[in-house]
Amino acid sequence: MSVTLYIPCDSGALALGAEKVAKAIEKEIAARGIDAKIVRNGSRGMYWLEPMVEVETPEGRVAYGPVTAKDVSSLFDAGLTSSGSHKLSLGRTDDIPFLAKQTRLTFARVGITDPLSLDDYKAHGGLKGLEKAVATAPAEIVKTVTDSGLRGRGGAGFPTGIKWKTVMDAVADRKYILCNADEGDSGTFADRMIMEGDPFVLVEGMTIAGIATGATKGFVYIRSEYPHAIATMTRAVEIARKRGVLGVNVLGSPNAFDIEIRSGAGAYVCGEETSLMNSVEGKRGIVRAKPPLPAIQGLFGKPTVINNVISLASVPIIMDRGAEFYKDFGMGRSRGTIPIQIAGNVKHGGLFEAAFGLTLGEIVDDIGGGTATGRPVKAVQVGGPLGAYFPRKLFDTPFDYEAFAAKDGLVGHAGIVVFDDTADMLKQARFAMEFCAIESCGKCTPCRIGSTRGVETIDKIAAGIEPEKNLALVTDLCNTMKFGSLCALGGFTPYPVMSSINHFPDDFRPQRQLEAAE
Amino acid sequence: MQPAGTEIASRTTAVINEFAGLEGPLLPILHGLQEEFGFVPDESLPVIAKALNISNAEVHGVVTFYHDYRRHPAGRHVLKICQAEACQSMGSDAVAAKIKQLLGIGFHETTRDGSVTLEPIYCLGLCACAPAAMLDGEVIGRLDAEKLEEIAAEVRL
Numbered sequence: 001m002s003v004t005l006y007i008p009c010d011s012g013a014l015a016l017g018a019e020k021v022a023k024a025i026e027k028e029i030a031a032r033g034i035d036a037k038i039v040r041n042g043s044r045g046m047y048w049l050e051p052m053v054e055v056e057t058p059e060g061r062v063a064y065g066p067v068t069a070k071d072v073s074s075l076f077d078a079g080l081t082s083s084g085s086h087k088l089s090l091g092r093t094d095d096i097p098f099l100a101k102q103t104r105l106t107f108a109r110v111g112i113t114d115p116l117s118l119d120d121y122k123a124h125g126g127l128k129g130l131e132k133a134v135a136t137a138p139a140e141i142v143k144t145v146t147d148s149g150l151r152g153r154g155g156a157g158f159p160t161g162i163k164w165k166t167v168m169d170a171v172a173d174r175k176y177i178l179c180n181a182d183e184g185d186s187g188t189f190a191d192r193m194i195m196e197g198d199p200f201v202l203v204e205g206m207t208i209a210g211i212a213t214g215a216t217k218g219f220v221y222i223r224s225e226y227p228h229a230i231a232t233m234t235r236a237v238e239i240a241r242k243r244g245v246l247g248v249n250v251l252g253s254p255n256a257f258d259i260e261i262r263s264g265a266g267a268y269v270c271g272e273e274t275s276l277m278n279s280v281e282g283k284r285g286i287v288r289a290k291p292p293l294p295a296i297q298g299l300f301g302k303p304t305v306i307n308n309v310i311s312l313a314s315v316p317i318i319m320d321r322g323a324e325f326y327k328d329f330g331m332g333r334s335r336g337t338i339p340i341q342i343a344g345n346v347k348h349g350g351l352f353e354a355a356f357g358l359t360l361g362e363i364v365d366d367i368g369g370g371t372a373t374g375r376p377v378k379a380v381q382v383g384g385p386l387g388a389y390f391p392r393k394l395f396d397t398p399f400d401y402e403a404f405a406a407k408d409g410l411v412g413h414a415g416i417v418v419f420d421d422t423a424d425m426l427k428q429a430r431f432a433m434e435f436c437a438i439e440s441c442g443k444c445t446p447c448r449i450g451s452t453r454g455v456e457t458i459d460k461i462a463a464g465i466e467p468e469k470n471l472a473l474v475t476d477l478c479n480t481m482k483f484g485s486l487c488a489l490g491g492f493t494p495y496p497v498m499s500s501i502n503h504f505p506d507d508f509r510p511q512r513q514l515e516a517a518e
Numbered sequence: 519m520q521p522a523g524t525e526i527a528s529r530t531t532a533v534i535n536e537f538a539g540l541e542g543p544l545l546p547i548l549h550g551l552q553e554e555f556g557f558v559p560d561e562s563l564p565v566i567a568k569a570l571n572i573s574n575a576e577v578h579g580v581v582t583f584y585h586d587y588r589r590h591p592a593g594r595h596v597l598k599i600c601q602a603e604a605c606q607s608m609g610s611d612a613v614a615a616k617i618k619q620l621l622g623i624g625f626h627e628t629t630r631d632g633s634v635t636l637e638p639i640y641c642l643g644l645c646a647c648a649p650a651a652m653l654d655g656e657v658i659g660r661l662d663a664e665k666l667e668e669i670a671a672e673v674r675l
Contacts, residue, residue: 015644015659047646186602189643217541224549224586225642227655260540263549265584268640282544283576284583300541342646344607349646372608381603385640417604417645431606435640441583 002035003081006054006061008111010043010196011228012189017068018051024072025053034081042197044111045351046098054093057083063090098348098367103329105337106314107190107353110197116235118243121200127245129319133208134253136319141212142168145315147323149335153190154180154271154308155383155412155488157334157401160315163305166295167213170303175215177206177257178280178299178306181222181229182264182271185384187415190339191309193351195222195229198313199236200245203259205312207250208319209305210257218257219299221276223264234261268385268439272487273306275441286441287487308413310339329355334400334411342368344381344417354399361395364418375420379504381428383412385435386492388499389419389428408499410492425504430458432496436489446481447490453477454497464510471501471508529554530562534569544570544580548587557588593628593635595673597621598652599661601638604645613649613661614638620670634673 007013007022022038029036043050052065053075062083064075071088078086090096104110113120121127133141146161167175179202183191194202206218222230237259240246248256267285270276274288277299298304314336318326326336334356340363342349347369364370364380371377379389388409390397397407404411419428433454440447454477460470478494485491501508533550537543547566551558558581567574581587599614618624621636628635644650647659653669 011642011657012644012647012659015642015647015650015657050647183643184641186641187604187645188641189645192643225639225652228657262545264586265545265549266586267584279545280542282542282570282580284579286583344604344645344648346646351646385603415604415645417607419607423607428603428606431603435602439640 002037004037004039004056006039006041008043008051009040011192012047013043013050014228016050016066020069021051021053021067021072024069028072028076032076036081039114041113042110042115043193044093044099045107045193046096046348047350048348049090055080055083059092061093063093063096064088065090098350098352101367102353103337103355104353105317105326106310107194107339107351108317109201110193113198115197115199115232116239118200118239118245125320126200127204129316130204130207130245130251132319133211134251134255138168138212138214141208141319144323145212145318148318148326149330150311150314150318150326151334151401152308153310153314153338153413155410157411160307160311163295163307164209164213166293167215167303167305170296172303174217174302175213176299176302176304177209177213177215177218178277178304179206179218179220179309179312180271180273180276180306181220181309182276183309183413184223184268184271185413185415187343187381187384187417188341188413190341190351190413192226192229194309194313195226196232199233200240201313201316202233202309203236203240203245205315206259207246207257208315209307209312211250211255213305215305216256216258218259219262219280220259221262221264221280224266230261230263237261269441269489272489275487276306277304284441286443289486331357331398332400332402334402338399338414340399341415343415345371345373345420346418347372356400358399359395360390360397360399363399363416364395368418371418371420373420375422377418378421378423379419379425381417381496382415383410384415385432386488386495387412388495389425389503390499391503409495425500425507426458426462429497429500430455432493433458436493440489444484444486444490446484447486450477450481450490451493461508467508467510474501526559526561527565530565531569534566538569548581552587556591560589593632595634595654596637597634597669597673598637598639600640600642600644600648600650602641605649608648610649613666616663617666617670620666
């Protein structure tokens with residue numbers, strides 16, 4: 001009987017040697033004359049176990065990891081293809097606590113299916129949402145998305161359904177669905193994992209958005225730092241076209257929809273929606289003033305739905321299972337699930353999809369297992385380069401848009417970067433300003449000039465030059481940037497800076513130089 | 519040796535023709551040129567401006583806005599070391615210092631033998647296997663001294 005082996009083709013697994021493992025396994029299969037098939041799946045999201053090899057058994061999949069090419073021969077000696085025991089055995093994949101504790105809705109298929117097999121996608125519940133959508137009135141689709149409570153997963157948390165309704169109601173000869181896949185925030189990789197591990201769910205979500213709003217063309221703007229995601233999405237779109245999922249008659253219906261993949265060019269600010277639109281149009285990625293809202297006058301001046309990858313990828317299951325099903329998860333005004341990305345100096349880093357409401361402490365200590373270095377956790381940055389640094393005393397903050405805002409932080413794209421006690425928060429605050437200076441589009445003064453002055457002033461504090469006065473200056477500068485910047489780049493850079501100053505004042509004291517010299 | 523002027527213009531036109539039908543073709547054209555030449559030649563810019571009926575200033579503005587577009591050829595290999603927060607938490611500063619020392623160049627520089635260009639990059643989405651890097655499009659995670667030495671030896675070949 002043929003046995004199926006799964007070896008991830010996710011970038012994270014590839015970065016840890018999955019390709020070499022796959023080659024070694026192919027060689028071993030041929031040499032031993034074993035009847036086995038290799039499927040290159042997405043990642044299950046447990047990066048400390050990657051490359052993780054799985055074997056299909058009657059009892060479900062059994063996992064081994066982290067596997068290196070050197071382990072392959074001994075794995076076969078131990079009877080890999082008959083789920084034999086080995087020092088890298090992890091037991092049944094579904095029983096691994098990190099996975100068993102999750103609620104996977106958006107990521108239901110990631111790591112399970114062959115990303116580029118549409119048949120596999122359908123066999124695991126794919127296209128059911130779109131099948132419903134083609135038989136539903138657009139206003140009903142928009143109502144379902146609105147009722148589900150889905151909010152923009154890119155960071156801003158704006159209700160997706162309301163955005164869609166504005167575009168649906170707008171009258172124009174052309175409308176667009178624009179997927180923001182410019183996932184530039186450090187500590188985030190959920191968009192990448194979806195695009196590499198389950199690209200059809202994004203195709204399906206965008207197509208539903210198109211049918212709901214009357215848009216016939218979609219763009220996925222993927223950052224150039226993600227070559228594997230670009231390649232997988234490009235192939236998925238070709239396959240979807242060939243199989244009638246995209247085209248003039250979506251699933252045989254009178255609805256037309258097509259998707260084009262676009263590559264970014266290394267500008268962080270293009271993750272900001274108006275800057276992204278300029279970039280697709282072939283302009284400098286300069287932020288546009290709002291209004292006009294993109295939903296009224298967006299890409300090429302036409303009404304445009306611009307949503308993050310995760311928002312769009314969550315739509316198919318909402319259409320399939322209904323608004324109530326999705327809404328039942330979560331807390332307060334944060335409904336549904338959120339794919340939390342645990343990263344940085346952490347023992348168990350990876351993707352953890354769960355309903356809103358877990359506390360930061362549960363995520364970092366229980367799920368993440370503390371730091372990789374084994375040292376105490378000093379700070380965690382939530383929400384990317386523009387997110388606040390949280391000290392341990394705020395670890396009771398629940399994962400919820402409003403709760404984080406109340407603590408002067410943001411959920412953002414739900415990336416969490418853990419730092420141990422060797423972190424120097426002054427250095428982190430300086431980096432936040434430096435990054436803003438490098439990436440500023442230059443349109444507004446608080447961001448363009450403020451970030452550079454911020455770096456200089458923090459350098460003065462570090463050098464012990466009038467620290468009290470300069471701290472007050474940085475605080476004032478942050479206030480100007482927060483309220484005077486056109487977009488979130490300049491507007492949110494104060495979050496990491498001020499949270500570092502407020503929660504870790506010792507790192508900004510004048511004696512730091514003396515200590516460093518000792 | 520740099521290709522002769524007319525040759526650049528004709529190769530540029532071929533790339534433009536490939537993408538001119540797209541909505542908002544400028545970025546795809548520039549990516550195409552970088553693929554074709556390894557950088558975006560100055561000579562290509564007026565050709566693009568004419569073809570797309572936009573000003574030279576607009577083309578120049580776009581080329582210089584985006585970090586990806588090179589104005590000069592890079593080394594035979596391009597090594598990008600992630601310097602963003604998740605990698606910082608796992609010692610990307612030390613990684614950068616080590617690779618600079620091994621290659622004898624700083625960021626945005628190319629070794630004198632033209633073998634490798636070293637650049638910082640801000641996030642490869644490999645934040646759960648930091649510190650990370652990308653060598654000619656190939657991703658590498660959990661960098662340590664041993665892996666850096668392997669990379670340094672490989673790019674010098």
